[in-house]
Amino acid sequence: xxxxxxxxxxxxKRRGFLWNSFELYGGTAxxxxxxxxxxxLKRRVENIWRDIFVINEGYYEIEAPTIGIEDVFIASGHxxxxxxxxxxxxxxxxxxxxxxxxxxIVNNPDTMSADQLTEVISRNNIxxxxxxxxxGNVYEFNLMFKTSIGPGSKRTGYLRPETAQGMFVDxxxxxxxxxxxLPFGATQIGxxxxxxxxxxxxxxxxxxxxxxxxxxxxxxxDKTHPGxxxxxxxxxxxxxxxxxxxxxxQKMKIKDAVDKSIIAHEFLGYCLALTxxxxxxxxxxxEKLRFRQHMKDEMAHYxxxxxxxxxxxERFGWVEVVGIADxxxxxxxxxxxxxxxxxxxxxxxxxxxxVERSVIKPNMGILGPRFKGKAGRIADVLRSLKPEEILxxxxxxxxxxxxxxxxxxxxxxxxxxxxxxxENIIPHVIEPxxxxxxxxxxxxxxxxxxxxxxxxxxxRMRIVLRLPPEAAPVQAAVLPLLAREELIKPAEEIIRKLRxxxxxxxxxxxxxxxxxxxxxxxxxxPYSITVDYQTLEDSTVTIRDRDSMKQVRVSISDIADNIHDxxxxxxxxxxAGRKV
RNA sequence: GCGCCGGUAGUGUAGCGGUUAUCACUGAGCGUUGCCAACGCUUAAACUCGGGUUCGAAUCCCGACCGGCGCACCA
Numbered sequence: 243x244x245x246x247x248x249x250x251x252x253x254x255k256r257r258g259f260l261w262n263s264f265e266l267y268g269g270t271a272x273x274x275x276x277x278x279x280x281x282x283l284k285r286r287v288e289n290i291w292r293d294i295f296v297i298n299e300g301y302y303e304i305e306a307p308t309i310g311i312e313d314v315f316i317a318s319g320h321x322x323x324x325x326x327x328x329x330x331x332x333x334x335x336x337x338x339x340x341x342x343x344x345x346x347i348v349n350n351p352d353t354m355s356a357d358q359l360t361e362v363i364s365r366n367n368i369x370x371x372x373x374x375x376x377x378g379n380v381y382e383f384n385l386m387f388k389t390s391i392g393p394g395s396k397r398t399g400y401l402r403p404e405t406a407q408g409m410f411v412d413x414x415x416x417x418x419x420x421x422x423x424l425p426f427g428a429t430q431i432g433x434x435x436x437x438x439x440x441x442x443x444x445x446x447x448x449x450x451x452x453x454x455x456x457x458x459x460x461x462x463x464d465k466t467h468p469g470x471x472x473x474x475x476x477x478x479x480x481x482x483x484x485x486x487x488x489x490x491x492q493k494m495k496i497k498d499a500v501d502k503s504i505i506a507h508e509f510l511g512y513c514l515a516l517t518x519x520x521x522x523x524x525x526x527x528x529e530k531l532r533f534r535q536h537m538k539d540e541m542a543h544y545x546x547x548x549x550x551x552x553x554x555x556e557r558f559g560w561v562e563v564v565g566i567a568d569x570x571x572x573x574x575x576x577x578x579x580x581x582x583x584x585x586x587x588x589x590x591x592x593x594x595x596x597v598e599r600s601v602i603k604p605n606m607g608i609l610g611p612r613f614k615g616k617a618g619r620i621a622d623v624l625r626s627l628k629p630e631e632i633l634x635x636x637x638x639x640x641x642x643x644x645x646x647x648x649x650x651x652x653x654x655x656x657x658x659x660x661x662x663x664x665e666n667i668i669p670h671v672i673e674p675x676x677x678x679x680x681x682x683x684x685x686x687x688x689x690x691x692x693x694x695x696x697x698x699x700x701x702r703m704r705i706v707l708r709l710p711p712e713a714a715p716v717q718a719a720v721l722p723l724l725a726r727e728e729l730i731k732p733a734e735e736i737i738r739k740l741r742x743x744x745x746x747x748x749x750x751x752x753x754x755x756x757x758x759x760x761x762x763x764x765x766x767x768p769y770s771i772t773v774d775y776q777t778l779e780d781s782t783v784t785i786r787d788r789d790s791m792k793q794v795r796v797s798i799s800d801i802a803d804n805i806h807d808x809x810x811x812x813x814x815x816x817x818a819g820r821k822v
Numbered sequence: 823g824c825g826c827c828g829g830u831a832g833u834g835u836a837g838c839g840g841u842u843a844u845c846a847c848u849g850a851g852c853g854u855u856g857c858c859a860a861c862g863c864u865u866a867a868a869c870u871c872g873g874g875u876u877c878g879a880a881u882c883c884c885g886a887c888c889g890g891c892g893c894a895c896c897a
Contacts, residue, residue, distance in 0.1 A: 244834090248890095256833055256848085268870060268887045328895085330823075385896075404897095439823065439895055447896080550897085562897065677897085704859085723856060752850085756858035763858090775856065784857080791858065822857095 247557035250683075250690050251444060253705065257765050259283065259686065260445060272441030272449030274679070279765055282715035282746065284452070284682050287524050288431050290712065291454050291676065294520050301427030301456050302419075306408025308433055309399045314407050315386065317580035318573070324403060325384030327356050329363065329377045340380040343368055356380040385436045401435035406673060409457035410573045413585050416459075424587055424669055427458035431678070443558055445683045452678040458509075459669035461589060462571065465507035470500075473515035479532035480504065481552075491532055504535075506547035506568060513566045513674045517551050520676075521563075525685040525710045530554035534562075544572035546670075553684045563680045571668040578668075590664035600657040602627060608652040616641065624653055685713065689766065707766030708789055711809040714766045718747045718805050721758050723774040725751040733773045736783065736801055743802035745809065763788055769808060771801065784822055787815045794819035 244252075254260040258277035262269045276284055296303050315321045327340040340359040347366055359380040362368075368377060387401040402408070409416070409428045420426035431454040441447045474497035481491050482504045494504075500511045514533055522528050536548040551564035578585040604621040613620055623639050631637070637648045686707070693704040711717065720737045722729035730751060740747040748767070750758045755772065762770055770786040772793075777783050783801065784793040785808075796804055796819035807813035 252833065262888080265888090269889085271888070328823090383895085436896085442890085444889095565897070675897090721857095725855090754855065754858085754860065756860080758859090759857080760859045772857070786857080793857080 245557055246687060246690065247444075247555070249692075250687050253690070253707075253764065254280065254686060260683075272438055272447070274445050274448060279715040280682070283686075283709070283713060284678060286713045286715065287678060287682055287685070288452075288454065290524050291431065291520060291678075294516060294523075295427075295429050295454075295456050295674075299427065299456075299516070301429045301458065303429045303431065304408060304412060304416075305432065306405070306412065306430065308402055308435070309389065309391070310402045310407060311391070312398045312400070313580055314411060314577075315400050315403075317576045318407050318410075319576070320386055320400070320403055321384075324386055325382045327359050327380050328383050329359075329380045343377075356382050383439065385438065387435050387437050403436050404434050404675070405430040405432050405453045405455045406457060406573075406675065409455070410577050410671075413459070413574060413577070414583070417587060422588065424589065425458060425460040427456050429454065429456040431455075445679050446558060446561060448679055454676040454678055456672075456674050458513075458672040458674075459587075460509060460672060461587075462667065462670040465509045465568075465670070467508045467512040470508045470512050473512060473519075474500075476515050476518060478514060478518055479529075481532050481534040483535050483537055486534070486537065505549070509672055510547055510549065510566060510568055513672060514549060514551075517564050517566060517674060517676075521551060521553070521681065523710065524681065524713050525689050525708075526553055526681070527688045530688060532560065534560070542567075542569075542572075544570050546570050553680075553688075555684060555687055561680060561684065562677070563684060564674060564676050566674045567672070569671045569673050571670055573671055574668050584666070586666035586668050588664055588666050591662070594661040594663050596659050597662045598657065599660050600655065603654040603656060604652065609648075613646075620646065620648075624648070685709070704760060704763060706763040706788060709766035709768070711768035712812075714768050714809075715746065716748050716762070716765060716767045717745050717769070717809045719758070719762045719767050719770045720747055720749050721755060721770055721772050722751050723755055723772055728778060729773045729775075732777055732783075732798070736771060736773070736798060739798075739802045740805060743806055745802065745805055747805075759786065759791075769805060771805075785815075785818055790815070793822040795822050796820070 251260070257279060259280035261275040261277050261280075263273035263275045264270050292303065295301050312321065315324075329340040329343070340356070340363065344359060344362045344366070347368075348362055356379070363377055363380065386403050389399045389401065391397040391399040408430050412428070416426065416428050432452065433450055434453045435450050438447055438449055441449055474495065476496050477493055478496060478499075479491045480494050480499055482499075484504075485492050496505070496511045496515055499505045500508055505511045505514065518528075518531070518533075521531055530553055532552050532554075534550045534552050536545070536550070541548050546568035548565065548567040550562045551566070552560040553563050555561050574585040577583075602624055604624045606617065606621065609617045609620060620639065620641060623641060624637070627637070627639075635650050637650065637653060639646055639648065689708045691706050691708055693706060707714075718740060720733050720740070722733040733749065733751070737747055737749050748762075750761065752758070759770055766788070768788045770788070772784045772786060774784065776795075777798070781798045782795050783798055784795050785804070786793045792815070794815065804813075804818055808815065808818055
């Protein structure tokens, strides 16, 4: 029997949500096209994300190139760390991590090149751990797609493996945009690329995928969040480190999780809440959603705490769809080092602090004539001394191995008390990172329902996609009860009205009304508007609710506002019009 | 990347050396139809690709590609 994945994928293919890319030429693993309905659905998911993170949280969206230059990915660690040195057994074809095989023989195998590792393996006569066969040459498999920028392949470019780096690279500009205040955040929704060795599981692992990421820069000394109180009573399914060793999920208020230090701090707790609200709003079933904490050894060494939102899928089990991490100052430090630019924020103190400062001032009037060309470097050495080192009558320093004596008079010592108004700090980064494709698939799966149609002996199934109206690609269908001129006319007028109001509406007059309802159920159209003979008498139509199949009768004059409120403002169906 | 299994209209399938390639649903057109996949007529639409064996291949063999599962890898 077909499992739910197959049913959902079959529907998605047939009705224009998801198609295997390049099917005309046989297809290519790891790439999917979003068809007309899929693209719209995905766009709506992204727009809900925007509503939450950009509009409500104020983390403006930016758009950086999908191709990055080498420096960026050297800094991020992707050039060095996003590849693995592999070696394959010539006999059984098993692939192994070369650096793992030699870790007992050499000290730092992860810093060695492929050629060096090949040599170590052959010199130490290392064999295949599985079958004892001979191991082949070590090669680097980097998950980044590589390309060259400009003619002559002089400059290396990479397709970005995540969108995050765009926000880090633009940090100085963003800081100015936000007028030098922490916290601030920037987001990006866009494509990322990973040359997966063997992509599987449909849309779950893609070579080209869409990420929605926020990088929120905060003061490392203050990881509270002003909005925490509003969300602290939300109950989530927690799967903390402790829960995982125990093997059970625990329901808990976010407040309690922070109080008990299960979550590292308020700010992360707040991001978990946003993530929960987003996922539920797009149509993920709350009971099939949990937050799993990374185990210590699973977490990047620099990360302070990391949580994944996982969605339960019938075929794939718990699938990671969001990662929420406190990345500390790792990324900014890395880019500061690589770019040789300070990436800090000046944070003023509440009140100026008095700081005693001692300054060594070499007297260049004396040093210059005496030491000539060396004078500048000698002065630098003198300035680096500690106050207690210049207490004697003469000061002895060493420059290029040569001992030099300088009398006290050539160096002045000033000590002053200064007022300091603030300091430069490297912000910490909180990063919620969303896999939009996985979320879109999950919500198809979670909204897919088959119902036995209870109508007189008909045991035909009703397939219905219970997408939230806000996420549904087609928002309303307009259907003349019968395909007759006098009913078609008003229907066409309604369609025009809806479209003018920005509602994506579909018109259908083929076949019976029931058939058309079903067609729309299957693609999740939340409301169907039917023009019948009463319409000709009193200018009213019926709206039929996808989930309950109930109808209300409303006036044509405010049909667009009515549908708009139902789809966008969460107006309840019962309030939309007179019961039929 | 390896191993096992599979690939036939839009979808699901039958056929397993010689068929006009089966059936159902779907789609389109006409008629009919006063609210949940009704009906009648008409019609469209497929053997993944390449090579081989054979008088003849959707069917057997080899390879590629794609998909599923397991291993490995991986956010």
